[in-house]
Amino acid sequence: MPSERSRLSLGLFLLSTGHHIAGWRHPESWAAMPMDLRAYVRVAQQAEAACFDMLFLADNNCVPQTDWPAVRRTTREHILEPIALLSALSMVTERIGLVATGSTTYSEPYHVARGFGTLDHLSGGRAGWNIVTTSNSNEAWNFGRESHPQHADRYRRAAEFVDVAKGLWDSFADDAFLKDKEGGIYFDAAKLQVLEHRGEEFAVRGPLNLSRPPQGYPVLVQAGGSDAGRDLAARQAEVIFSVSQTLEEAQSFYADVKARLVAHGRDAASVKVMPGLFPVVGRTRAEAEDRMAALQRLLHPDVGLSLLSFLTGGFDFSPYDVDGPLPELPDTDVGKARLKVIADLARRENLSIRQLYERIAVSRGHHMVIGSATEVADRMQEWFEGRGADGFNVMPPTFPQGFTDFTTLVVPELQRRGLFRSAYEGTTLREHLGLPRPPRAVRGRTALPE
Amino acid sequence: MPSERSRLSLGLFLLSTGHHIAGWRHPESWAAMPMDLRAYVRVAQQAEAACFDMLFLADNNCVPQTDWPAVRRTTREHILEPIALLSALSMVTERIGLVATGSTTYSEPYHVARGFGTLDHLSGGRAGWNIVTTSNSNEAWNFGRESHPQHADRYRRAAEFVDVAKGLWDSFADDAFLKDKEGGIYFDAAKLQVLEHRGEEFAVRGPLNLSRPPQGYPVLVQAGGSDAGRDLAARQAEVIFSVSQTLEEAQSFYADVKARLVAHGRDAASVKVMPGLFPVVGRTRAEAEDRMAALQRLLHPDVGLSLLSFLTGGFDFSPYDVDGPLPELPDTDVGKARLKVIADLARRENLSIRQLYERIAVSRGHHMVIGSATEVADRMQEWFEGRGADGFNVMPPTFPQGFTDFTTLVVPELQRRGLFRSAYEGTTLREHLGLPRPPRAVRGRTALPE
Numbered sequence: 039m040p041s042e043r044s045r046l047s048l049g050l051f052l053l054s055t056g057h058h059i060a061g062w063r064h065p066e067s068w069a070a071m072p073m074d075l076r077a078y079v080r081v082a083q084q085a086e087a088a089c090f091d092m093l094f095l096a097d098n099n100c101v102p103q104t105d106w107p108a109v110r111r112t113t114r115e116h117i118l119e120p121i122a123l124l125s126a127l128s129m130v131t132e133r134i135g136l137v138a139t140g141s142t143t144y145s146e147p148y149h150v151a152r153g154f155g156t157l158d159h160l161s162g163g164r165a166g167w168n169i170v171t172t173s174n175s176n177e178a179w180n181f182g183r184e185s186h187p188q189h190a191d192r193y194r195r196a197a198e199f200v201d202v203a204k205g206l207w208d209s210f211a212d213d214a215f216l217k218d219k220e221g222g223i224y225f226d227a228a229k230l231q232v233l234e235h236r237g238e239e240f241a242v243r244g245p246l247n248l249s250r251p252p253q254g255y256p257v258l259v260q261a262g263g264s265d266a267g268r269d270l271a272a273r274q275a276e277v278i279f280s281v282s283q284t285l286e287e288a289q290s291f292y293a294d295v296k297a298r299l300v301a302h303g304r305d306a307a308s309v310k311v312m313p314g315l316f317p318v319v320g321r322t323r324a325e326a327e328d329r330m331a332a333l334q335r336l337l338h339p340d341v342g343l344s345l346l347s348f349l350t351g352g353f354d355f356s357p358y359d360v361d362g363p364l365p366e367l368p369d370t371d372v373g374k375a376r377l378k379v380i381a382d383l384a385r386r387e388n389l390s391i392r393q394l395y396e397r398i399a400v401s402r403g404h405h406m407v408i409g410s411a412t413e414v415a416d417r418m419q420e421w422f423e424g425r426g427a428d429g430f431n432v433m434p435p436t437f438p439q440g441f442t443d444f445t446t447l448v449v450p451e452l453q454r455r456g457l458f459r460s461a462y463e464g465t466t467l468r469e470h471l472g473l474p475r476p477p478r479a480v481r482g483r484t485a486l487p488e
Numbered sequence: 489m490p491s492e493r494s495r496l497s498l499g500l501f502l503l504s505t506g507h508h509i510a511g512w513r514h515p516e517s518w519a520a521m522p523m524d525l526r527a528y529v530r531v532a533q534q535a536e537a538a539c540f541d542m543l544f545l546a547d548n549n550c551v552p553q554t555d556w557p558a559v560r561r562t563t564r565e566h567i568l569e570p571i572a573l574l575s576a577l578s579m580v581t582e583r584i585g586l587v588a589t590g591s592t593t594y595s596e597p598y599h600v601a602r603g604f605g606t607l608d609h610l611s612g613g614r615a616g617w618n619i620v621t622t623s624n625s626n627e628a629w630n631f632g633r634e635s636h637p638q639h640a641d642r643y644r645r646a647a648e649f650v651d652v653a654k655g656l657w658d659s660f661a662d663d664a665f666l667k668d669k670e671g672g673i674y675f676d677a678a679k680l681q682v683l684e685h686r687g688e689e690f691a692v693r694g695p696l697n698l699s700r701p702p703q704g705y706p707v708l709v710q711a712g713g714s715d716a717g718r719d720l721a722a723r724q725a726e727v728i729f730s731v732s733q734t735l736e737e738a739q740s741f742y743a744d745v746k747a748r749l750v751a752h753g754r755d756a757a758s759v760k761v762m763p764g765l766f767p768v769v770g771r772t773r774a775e776a777e778d779r780m781a782a783l784q785r786l787l788h789p790d791v792g793l794s795l796l797s798f799l800t801g802g803f804d805f806s807p808y809d810v811d812g813p814l815p816e817l818p819d820t821d822v823g824k825a826r827l828k829v830i831a832d833l834a835r836r837e838n839l840s841i842r843q844l845y846e847r848i849a850v851s852r853g854h855h856m857v858i859g860s861a862t863e864v865a866d867r868m869q870e871w872f873e874g875r876g877a878d879g880f881n882v883m884p885p886t887f888p889q890g891f892t893d894f895t896t897l898v899v900p901e902l903q904r905r906g907l908f909r910s911a912y913e914g915t916t917l918r919e920h921l922g923l924p925r926p927p928r929a930v931r932g933r934t935a936l937p938e
Contacts (some may be wrong), residue, residue, distance in 0.1 A: 062667075062674065069667040069674075073699050075610055099598055101697045106936040110677040116665075117697050119606035125572040126610050129579035145599070148549055148630040156569035160525055160576050179693035180598040215566075217512075217519040222788055224512065224519075227560040243629035247551045247567050249523050338672055486556040 046422045046457055047310050047429030047471055049094045049137065049279075050085040052078070054113045056436035057316055059345060059399045060336035062113045066439045072116035075126065081437055082127045085134055088445040089459045091470040092135030092166060093127070094259075094279070094431055095120040099144050100176040108344030121153045128161035135467030137166030137259055137277075142196040144172060144181050147242055150199075151206040154256045155248045163252030163466035167203075168259040168279065169270075171196045189374070193266035195239045200258065200274045202242050205233040205481045207255050209245030212478065227486030234482045244482060254476040257467050263291065263375025271309070272298030276473050279431050280313045281376055281403050283383050288313055288405075288426030310471055314404030315418070315430040319443040323409045329443075330408050333435055334396060342395030349398060350377055360392045379403045404433060411447035418448075419457060496872045496907055497760050497879025497921055499544040499587065499729075500535040502528070504563045506886035507766055509795060509849045510786035512563045516889045522566035525576065531887055532577045535584055538895040539909045541920040542585030542616060543577070544709075544729070544881055545570040549594050550626040558794030571603045578611035585917030587616035587709055587727075592649040593642050594622060594631050597692055600649075601656040604706045605698045613702030613916035617653075618709040618729065619720070621646045639824065643716035645689045650708070650724045652692050655683040655931045657705050659695030662928065677936030684932045694932060704926040707917050713741065713825025721759070722748035726923050729881050730763045731826055731853050733833050738763055738855075738876030760921055764854030765868070765880040769893040773859045779893075780858050783885055784846060792845035799848060800827055810842045829853045854883060861897035868898075869907060 055062035055071045062069045071077040082093055101115040109115060120138035128136060136157060140150045150167070158165035171193060175186035187195070214229035233244030260267065260275035271278050272295055280295075282288035291313075296306040318333075320326030343360070347353055351370030358365055364384040370377055380403050384394045400406060407417045421427040434440035452458035464470055505512035505521045512519045521527040532543055551565040559565060570588035578586060586607060590600045600617070608615035621643060625636035637645070664679035683694030710717065710725035721728050722745055730745075732738035741763075746756040768783075770776030793810070797803055801820030808815055814834040820827055830853050834844045850856060857867045871877040884890035902908035914920055 060672070063669045063672055065669070067669075069669060073609060073665070098697060099602070101695055104682075104935075106677040106680070110675050110680075110936070111672050113674050115675070115695075115697055116699055118609060119571075119602045121569075122571050122575040122603060122606045122610060125575040126579050129576050144596075146594075146631055149595070149599070152549070152569045153572060156572045159523060159568060160572060176693070179691070181596055182691040215523070219513045219515070219517075219519060222510070222513055222561050222786070224563050225560050225565070227556040230556070230560075232554075241629070241632040243626070245551055245565075247548060247565055249566055336672070485554075486560070 043428065045459060046418065046427070046452070047091045047312060048458065049092045049312060049429070049431040050090050050441070051094045051096070051314065051431045051433045052081065053096055053433070054116070056440055057401065057433040058333045058435035058440070059112055059341055060338065061333055061436035061440065063336040064333060064436055067436045068438060069113070071437055072113050072118070077437065078123065078127060079130050081441060082131050082134065084438070084441065084445060086131050088449045089462060090134055091429070092137050092467055093124070094137045094168065095124065095139060097139035097141070098174060098177065099141060100174060100180050102174050102176055103344060103348050104176060105344045108340040111338050111341050121157055124157055125160050128157070128164065133164070133462040133465060135164045135166055135257065135470055136161055137168055137257065139168040139170050141170055141172040141177070142199040143187060143192050144177055147199050147202040147240055148206065148246070151203040151246055152248060155207055155246065155251045158251035158253055158256050159248070163468070165251070165253065166257035166259050166277070166467055168261060169196060169200060169274070170261060189264065190266060193270055197270055197273065198237045198239045202233070202235050202237070202240050204255055204479070205235055206242070206244055206246035207251055208478045208481060209233065210249050212250050215249055228484060230485040231480065231482045232485055245485070250478065253466050253468050254478065257471065257473065267375065268295055268298060271295055272302050272304070275309055277310045277312055277471065280311055281379055282313045282426065283379055283403065283405055285421055285424055285426050287379070288421055289424060292426050308473065310428040312429045312431045313421070313427050314401070314433050316401035316404050316406040316433045316435065317414050317444055317448065318406070318408040318435055318440070319411060319414055319447050321410065321447070323413060326408045326410065337396065337399055342392070342399045345399050346391070346395040349380060349402060355391055358391060361390045364389065364391055364394055376403045400435070401433065411451045414448045415451040415455065418452065419455065422457065493878065495909060496868065496877070496902070497541045497762060498908065499542045499762060499879070499881040500540050500891070501544045501546070501764065501881045501883045502531065503546055503883070504566070506890050507851065507883040508783045508885035509562055509791055510788065511783055511886035511890065513786040514783060514886055517886045518888060519563070521887055522563050522568070527887065528573065528577060529580050531891060532581050532584065534888070534891065534895060536581050538899045539912060540584055541879070542587050542917055543574070544587045544618065545574065545589060547589035547591070548624060548627065549591060550624060550630050552624050552626055553794060553798050554626060555794045558790040561788050561791050571607055575607055575610050578607070578614065583912040583915060585614045585616055585707065585920055586611055587618055587707070589618040589620050591620055591622040591627070592646040593637060594627050597649050597652040597690055598656065598696070601653040601696055602698060605657055605696065605701045608701035608703055608706050609698070613918070615701070615703065616707035616709050616727065616917055618711060619646060619650060619724070620711060639714070640716060643720055647720055647723070648687045648689045652683070652685050652687070652690050654705055654929070655685055656692070656694055656696035657701055658928045658931060659683065660699050662700050665699055678934060680935040681930065681932045682935055695935070700928065703916050703918050704928070707921065707923060717825065718745055718748060721745055722752050722754070725759055727760045727762060727921065730761055731829055732763045732876065733829055733853065733855055735871055735874055735876050737829070738871055739874060742876050758923065760878040762879045762881045763871070763877050764851070764883050766851035766854050766856040766883045766885065767864050767894055767898065768856070768858040768885055768890070769861060769864055769897050771860065771897070773863060776858045776860065787846065787849055792842070792849045795849050796841070796845040799830060799852060805841055808841060811840045814839065814841060814844055826853045850885070851883065861901045864898045865901040865905065868902065869905065872907065
């Protein structure tokens with residue numbers, strides 16, 4: 039395994055038809071991608087050929103926006119269930135990690151532990167779980183709730199949820215299954231523990247009906263940038279998918295979470311911080327700018343304003359002049375960290391509402407870089423060496439072209455600089471990321487003493 | 489499509505290492521199968537080569553039995569999550585149907601509708617959902633419940649659950665997704681309906697974030713043989729996985745559910761009744777009997793008694809002489825139909841407790857046939873033509889050998905008799921079974937009027 043931080047980690051954030059919200063309209067785009075398995079297969083194999091650490095799938099248990107005149111112009115209301123999709127993709131890939139999002143607010147720990155544990159088995163140790171608390175009340179209404187739980191309550195539940203999931207994955211010891219035909223003993227019951235969890239939020243007896251996953255636990259990914267989110271990440275996460283607009287923001291976030299890690303008794307290297315990166319790449323900067331301009335021309339104002347409203351917790355921009363400055367935004371209970379990044383961006387660059395939604399519709403607050411392969415690689419190197427990032431979650435504007443531009447132009451440049459692998463060395467996602475396989479913890483009671 | 493009832497339907501009930509509970513100990517058995525994807529791939533491809541209609545996966549969200557001295561001798565405490573497993577298998581098969589079990593008691597309709605809808609998309613219209621209400625209180629304890637809900641309550645919830653799932657699958661019209669790049673309209677919002685379900689058990693707003701599944705709805709399978717189970721089946725099911733020991737029982741069940749169908753205004757041909765069939769096949773009857781005897785020698789008494797106790801709702805046999813008659817069994821709230829079949833079997837054949845568990849440990853109450861290919865095919869033909877079955881859910885004693893015996897010896901015999909296909913004619917599970925694709929029903933409100 040390479041020494042710590044000699045190379046950066048790369049995820050491919052697979053979102054619908056690409057991260058530019060109007061990118062599906064581009065003549066080269068696969069507009070059918072959200073419902074077309076063949077498109078996912080090709081992109082997954084392309085990412086694996088480029089030696090990416092992992093695929094990353096977002097998720098919603100709802101159609102997140104219901105402003106139909108705008109939403110009908112977008113492709114994000116269609117999401118194949120991510121564990122099923124990644125299970126299918128595990129059959130046509132061999133090495134790349136497979137990370138899906140799973141909500142701790144609208145799921146049960148037993149289901150989530152089984153789903154991700156199964157994916158880890160099917161893929162031979164390539165699964166990751168992006169732990170989210172969900173920030174959309176449309177989801178509440180699909181699960182019989184009148185309203186979405188408060189931020190603090192969601193994070194308290196999430197912390198206990200992850201503990202329970204770990205306990206369930208630890209049900210059987212790694213060597214519990216003897217499969218002794220002669221003696222007639224299939225597993226050693228002394229190596230099975232019954233969790234018997236009784237906490238504030240959950241009562242889960244266990245055991246999980248699954249042998250311990252190949253990676254011990256799937257890699258735990260976390261994305262919340264609020265104070266509660268950072269605290270959960272510092273205690274539980276192994277990868278943090280963060281949102282930063284500038285290197286300074288990224289460095290500040292990076293230093294903060296690494297310090298929190300240490301305060302929780304963990305090694306600072308045991309978490310990979312991976313900001314989102316929206317790259318628009320050309321053979322020259324001019325070509326990249328042309329590509330971006332072509333995409334921006336496809337953006338309908340209804341879509342831009344609707345998304346801006348959504349990302350600011352439902353703020354109503356209709357009374358304001360779209361070419362005027364951003365009004366003061368009230369604090370919200372959802373996506374706190376992202377809201378701050380957006381407001382700071384508008385202030386810093388003195389953007390009008392229109393200019394802001396044109397920026398946001400693209401990268402949803404994530405860092406955007408438009409340029410040649412050299413320029414994109416320079417930026418990545420700067421953030422990596424400046425300790426703003428251990429790697430990046432790459433958000434191509436479109437599929438397949440926006441991603442092909444990255445894999446054919448930027449990846450070889452990163453490889454030339456020794457910043458990124460040219461071949462996989464390990465077989466599991468933990469090995470790709472240089473993360474240890476967690477030992478099994480003793481929890482609950484042993485099923486049958488030796 | 490062949491005319492009604494000219495051919496029988498076949499499912500392969502994929503359970504762990506095979507349906508003989510001690511079969512994993514046989515030298516030819518794949519003892520690692522519950523955790524070995526390659527074994528599932530080979531069996532799935534074998535079933536497809538034999539033109540089976542479908543694979544059928546049972547499921548539990550728990551380790552169903554916790555009598556550890558016995559359970560450690562069995563292989564059924566390890567179950568890969570079935571939608572993930574079938575999603576993986578969809579990539580290495582092309583035609584065979586993929587049916588998984590999903591509980592209406594310990595799941596949410598939104599999750600289940602997404603999961604099975606996604607599997608139907610990934611597989612190009614090959615998904616089926618075996619609707620179960622779950623009959624095991626160990627499952628309750630993994631979901632924060634003190635006890636398992638009563639039988640009647642479970643079935644009331646199940647009926648509403650299925651209605652909600654159908655409503656969610658009907659969110660988008662089949663032709664809602666325009667993908668009109670030029671006009672910038674991805675879907676026609678006039679062809680999207682918001683369910684807004686508010687019932688006794690569930691409040692689910694919708695819409696589902698998924699286009700309508702290729703089959704409209706996945707094929708709906710149901711297994712409960714109690715009065716409430718038959719009623720649910722008559723209203724909702726398209727395949728009934730039944731349990732009958734004798735042709736007379738099977739005919740009685742068959743006539744009853746077909747009559748209930750008609751009473752609910754449905755065509756009697758719109759449901760396929762498929763009893764479980766446990767076949768032990770040899771080139772001669774003597775060889776088949778030898779195979780069965782070899783398996784029975786592997787059965788440990790702890791396992792037999794424990795399973796018998798489990799299948800009779802936890803009855804304690806320890807005060808009784810194992811070579812004496814079956815005591816009177818009290819009525820239970822779980823698996824009512826199966827309990828009756830077991831008690832009737834013991835009475836009819838005057839079995840001791842030991843003889844009963846030796847029979848039950850094998851087929852769990854399902855019909856067993858031990859013989860040459862001709863004899864097995866005769867029995868199947870008799871049940872099919874005698875209107876005790878429209879097909880069978882085949883429960884091989886072991887994998888791979890017990891299933892290979894069936895595909896190489898019995899399937900060709902059925903094909904020679906014109907009772908089973910020699911090649912797939914359709915591509916979806918509905919087409920294999922001769923079931924219509926359900927039209928979309930109007931439910932809820934339209935998102936945006938035309």
